[in-house]
Amino acid sequence: MTTHTVPTRMQKAPSLAGPHEGYMPGFGNDYETEALPGALPQSANSPQKCNYGLYGEQLSGTAFTAPGHQNERTWCYRIRPSVKHSRHYQKIELPHWQSAPNVDLGVTSLGQYRWDPLPHAKDNLTWITGMRTMTTAGDVNTQIGMASHIYLLTSSMVDEYFFSADSELLVVPQEGILRFSTELGIIDLEPKEIAIIPRGLIYRVEILEGPARGFVCENYGQKFELPSRGPIGANCMANPRDFKAPVAAYEDREVPSTVTVKWCGQFHKTQIGQSPLDVVAWHGNYAPVKYDLRTYCPVGAILFDHPDPSIFTVLTASSSQPGTANIDFVLFRERWVVAEDTFRPPWYHKNIMSELMGNIYGQYDAKPQGFVPGGLSLHNMMLPHGPDRDAFENASNANLGPDKLNNTMSFMFETRFPQHLTKFAAAEAPLQDNYVDCWSGIEKKFDGTPGKK
Template sequence: MTQDPRSLASHPGYMPGFGNDFETEALPNALPQGRNSPQKCNYGLYGEQLSGTAFTAPSHQNERTWCYRIRPSVKHANRFARVDLPYWKSAPLIDPDLISLGQFRWDPIPRTDTPLTWLTGMRTMTTAGDVHTQTGMAAHVYLVTRSMEDAYFYSADSELLVVPQQGRLRFLTELGIIDLTPGEVAILPRGLTYRVEVVDGPARGFVCENYGQKFALPGRGPIGANCMANRRDFKTPVAAFEDREVPSTITVKWGGQFYVSQIGQSPLDVVAWHGNYAPCKYDLNDYCPVGAVLFDHPDPSIFTVLTAPSGVEGTANIDFVLFRERWMVAEDTFRPPWYHRNIMSELMGNIYGQYDAKPQGFVPGGMSLHNMMLPHGPDREAFEGASNEDLAPQKLDNTMSFMFETRFPQHLTPFAAKEAPLQADYVECWADLEKKFDGSPGPK
């Protein structure tokens, strides 16, 4: 039996990992009531726990899901052989022949009709930290033109934050199905098995591979309970399963390497599940920005959608930051992002529209990298426009860009430095900034 994914829809709920528990079943009475591991499960199912945290993690942080499946997953992955995915890289990757110290910008990775799946179409741009110590991240661009057929994948190294830019993908996971379109994001937890189908392609987008602690909502502090991203807007899938006995493969990312196992059936055979460790998706149009309503431009951290904590309080392993449509109302204020240097390494991507600090050159599908403690900010056109415009309330419209920022330096991969469409003249965007100092205090 195989359920038709078109009959499925994500149900709303709090984002996994906040103490809430979901339960869903694809067949009536498949989900045990009152106990997790009964002596015998209905329908001849096997009970199995998928743990996303240590067993003894504090109860408010403990994440686990009980799965009731046709076969235990030990039947789905064994006798591994090494497989090479040359464009998917992991940290540490420090090439002595490449210089990552600098300001970089790329045009969109060209779309292609070459057959590329979710695995073969992944292109790593930067790496940071160390996958073996579960710190840091990698930033990727994906190009997908072909669905995975009887082929499945999971990462033991990381959770993946997927940010589509063009095309639509379907993630068929152990715990249900997520359809993903530009303007939405998905989180695929560490250890979750899935395959990816192309619904509308070619598909292109961005991926943040998080080696460290899981993404969570940031603390709002004095902002309080409302605005930014709300827990109820994160969607988890309903149970769906495949009962197909067909030769298949499962690829596992483990320790920065890839391994493949031959299996005789689909591993997406979870008939029912309950727990708080699950994939989810979020519509970025549900994000409510906050900002200054009198004067001054707040730090970009005010636009944080998700954060993956590090061991240093207030300093993230990764922040996922969103710059979307919003009203600009501050008086006597330079409204675009100001010139700055900071300890975070900032990789930006443009989903659609025009970014206010770079009116030219930073196009949809493009990326930029400003590494830690390197100065950056508006080009001359943006500076002059913002310095002289009429500061009436203004709607910044048709814009959606994001940032993957981390406390670690992001190192370029050979693909980013040599094959991706790097804009060699990017740093020239600041070359014509003029000296304006004349010794006069100017207006008060």
């Protein structure tokens, strides 16, 4: 790993008291923050004249008439309105960043797939050019479904900015440390953390330590939210206080810059004469956040049987079908397993959801071999999967005392839609051709003997 020197050009709001300097706690909170005293209007969103000669502008993340508990918007007080950041757009090609629908008749997605980690690139790759799409699902134009990507970064964006009109991005680092300098503040992100970058928010990505590799879930549909805990109650799983939104920070720089926008699966760029990260103050509930996965408090069986993996849901994005998500983000981290007379790893199953898994570090209990950090697997809807032979034999014959699963952190992007492989995933990424052989050694044990186990 190489440490990169990134100049801090943004003027931050005064730091908050407490252990998380530069961040405000909470998920879906109505935040307010200013980088200059008096920049944030009080008692009005749109005064006739804003202090410091700023412009008031609203960024809406939902329809104006969305139900109150879902309505999201943020008021920004900026040096220039964002119409000054949008000029003549020129279409560009980014062939490795794909959007749904992306169904290639020459690529089959019917099967169980696993990939080794993508090797780090030798070329200069930024957040925009280093994105590699693995799967797509749904339709970006009708705002349903998702795409999964792996990013490979070797270079910081310099006077270059990006936003997606199509989607919010859930970022899961696996190696390297990134800085997201956004219109609403700065998020530094390292492995074992995640970030949510909202649809429409402009930002720049820089490398603090690299090269960097990680996973991205591009969500075309309803925004991610915390799952309903039901009988679990008010605590455990992901707690709102552990999410962190950045304090206001801004740049006032007159320098030629490029803004790239992703819109309906296409990419366009425009040239402007200044940094677009010029929001001096803001208030609202539509903002980027980061979350430390080590603060996730898992729950599980304390007597017998193995609950559904949905108990490990960190975030969910709903669909039109109640209880069936557009996307679930699920985390499998260190935890105690204590269930008696129980096959403890995930059981054999097939279901209507499509499961794409990534390994952040360590060993996953259902696949002790072959699923390595940085690797990825896909089990599409209604295709059977489960433990390999060794995992089955070990779990079936283990001494079932209390056991601590250590050194393990994997995740799942789960969706109600089939995930279609891209050409890159099928032909260029390091696909393990013999993955399905992990089940070939499973033996027939049935012989008709009553009471046999």
